[in-house]
Amino acid sequence: MAVNVVLAEDQEVVRAGLRLIIDGLGGFRVVAEAADGEQAVTAVFGHRPDVVLMDVQMPVLDGVAAVRRIHEGWPHDGPPPPVLMLTTFDAEEYVLGALRAGAVGYVLKTVPPEGLAAALLTASQGGSVLSPQVARKLIARVTREPTASSGVEPGRTDGLTGKEQEVLSLIAHGLSNAEIATRLGCSESTVKSRVARAADRGCAALLRAGPALRCPRPRGHIGARLGDIAGEPRARGRGT
Structure with a gap:
């Protein structure tokens, strides 16, 4: 169908x-x-x-x-x-x-x-679903590119777990859900749930970071x- x-x-x-x-x-x-x-x-x-x-x-x-x-x-x-x-x-x-x-x-x-x-x-x-380009921006703004205007401190993940950050990083490098699941030794459904949680938490962190970009x-x-x-x-x- x-x-x-x-x-x-x-x-x-x-x-x-x-x-x-x-x-x-x-x-x-x-x-x-x-x-x-x-x-x-x-x-x-x-x-x-x-x-x-x-x-x-x-x-x-x-x-x-x-x-x-x-x-x-x-x-x-x-x-x-x-x-x-x-x-x-x-x-x-x-x-x-x-x-x-x-x-x-x-x-x-x-x-x-x-x-x-x-x-x-x-x-x-x-x-x-997050394209690699979008995932890279999300990771950078939350964890790797702190600025005075963003209010994000160096190295902070603002609620992202290590596994969620790892999944976003692999997406940013262009890996598919299936490839990520193989790399991490988990199911694709687990990968999808981590992506969803990471996206939601990452958005919440960025929205808390200060004035709108x-x-x-x-x-x-x-x-x-x-x-x-x-x-x-x-x-x-x-x-x-």
Whole structure:
């Protein structure tokens, strides 16, 4: 049975490319598309998908606010579907906002198709997903890059256990859940639970660290792999 996906992305070219990728992965099916956050919430409530792929920056209602509204207003029995954020933005403010709003993962648009498939499947099965780039930022801000503005002391883990920090470190080095499980001699489900706890505790620590980080909106681009697969040139323009 296919994993049903609601796809929320405001740029039509990018959304079309993502749909081609997802529908071509095998085992996945896009059941609805949304061009803004309001449409995304409506589509999720109406279609009750297995997983949601959500852009961060969208008109009307941004992706983080849409995730929050899905969790707060879910009209059906049982929990709402997991939401996986896919974006060009890896700035801490966006990562933290998405995870604290209830997203189960955060991956960048440079992810290859097989990586996107693994992330969607993991999220649909209740796992947490952090791209290596995002994991590195989370680790650095919590443990390795203390600054006067962050308020984080050198070497502090702010609630992260040694095992949780180890899992995040392995993710940051690009290892999959299966590879981490083999390395640590535990099950993949144990790895997933440690990722989820580490992400939650890491976010809480960063939110306690001081004033919100200032993250100016960068000049975005469609990830090279997405642009190539969608049959479009690499675009330059406003961020997605």
